[in-house]
Amino acid sequence: MRVDLFDFELPQERIALRPVRPRDAARMLLVRGDEAFSDKGVRDLPDLLDPGDVLVFNDTRVIPAQLEGRRANGEARIGATLHKRIDLRRWQAFVRNAKRVKLGDQLVFGGGVTAIAQDRFEDGSLTLMFEGDEPVEVLLDRAGTMPLPPYIAQKRGVDEQDLSDYQTMFAKEDGAVAAPTASLHFTEELIAAIDARGIRRETLTLHVGAGTFLPVKADDTDNHAMHSEFGRITKETAERLNAARAAGGRIIGVGTTALRLLESAATPDRIIHPFAGDTDIFITPGYTFNGVDGLMTNFHLPKSTLMMLVSALMGRDRMMAVYKHAIAQGYRFYSYGDSSLLLP
Known part of the structure; x- marks a missing residue:
């Protein structure tokens, strides 16, 4: 149709x-x-x-699945919205400025949270492998924000009330x-x-x-x-x-x-x-x-x-x-x- x-x-x-x-x-x-x-x-x-x-x-x-950060080896700012868990440490994510990210790049988010870009899907999304020993949920609580729909987030910032x-x-x-x-x-x-x-x-x-x-x-x-x-x-x-x-x-x-x-x-x-x-x-x-x-x-x-x-x-x-x-x-x-x- x-x-x-x-x-x-x-x-x-x-x-x-x-x-x-x-x-x-x-x-x-x-x-x-x-x-x-x-x-x-x-x-x-x-x-x-x-x-x-x-x-x-x-x-x-x-979960607080909205992340803001940059490439570790450059100043390129990127944003990542997690989409789907792959396993304990890997998530498929939609990434803003994804063309500036090469496979193998380390991405640095808030609170010292880092992830490696591992694979690229046909739709342009990436596999992010979160580094460290702490559960990814703990890392997201430290670095992520609530992923409000774009039609809300574009009009106002995410705040504590949204939690x-x-x-x-x-x-x-x-x-x-x-x-x-x-x-x-x-x-x-x-x-x-x-x-x-x-x-x-x-x-x-x-x-x-x-x-x-x-x-x-x-x-x-x-x-x-x-x-x-x-x-x-x-x-x-x-x-x-x-x-x-x-x-x-x-x-x-x-x-x-x-x-x-x-x-x-x-x-x-x-x-x-x-x-x-x-x-x-x-x-x-x-x-x-x-x-x-x-x-x-x-x-x-x-x-x-x-x-x-x-x-x-x-x-x-x-x-x-x-x-x-x-x-x-x-x-x-x-x-x-x-x-x-x-x-x-």
Whole structure:
């Protein structure tokens, strides 16, 4: 499909630079089948789902994956955004001024943290091998900053508040370089209301990579290559999800990351299987969903793979109308913005 079919005009003032407080005070647009849109709030979520439905959260934790430094043998300044762990000491990274970096160069970051540029991928990204004996996570805590999305970082600096704002309450497994932002809206009070309603909760892990921020440069979706990300669904979680669906419950992905992993693990018989490995699933209109029955998600960038994903779930024309309504009604967009509940 043509990528420009997923384009729309968004006024800059609609881009949220900070989340609302408290987190569950955000607005939420309900889109259910062919019904008229309904302007709700995140706190309405328990009443919009049925007892026995399951909300599936991503428990990945964002690491300080944004690094600034220079070549050890020169003055060339470089910036690195870690994308995906390769092993205990090596990460694939997108590097600013990568053409100035030769394989074998030592890169020096803050706090005395150093890494060697080892390999170059076809997309221009590099393998960085971190030196020393300390765990890489310790080195990142010393040298790195929170990797805010470019559309926020270009308008203001990263600060201490982002350390908590850009982390979900479910964050447990280190490895993401972008937050599963649909889960940023949840609070202990909202979870208590969800539990009281008889709505079940499950977690999986998908370590979101920096590729989520990259624009689609191809003119046609057939020519776009997705970056892979590591995900895990345990055998016990898969069994509970299948049992809930067999009992009539709906599986609702909280965020596109949870949805993408559920779809990677599901088969055409709508059974969700245990999963541990990489996924580069690319969901566009025409895709048949097997893992989820609905999605809670924020509002996405024009011509992005996530705009294509929600269009696959609800229909392109329907989603273009959704976004037109959201813009007209003053919804806040992107990672720190408002939410939507999409129920086909």
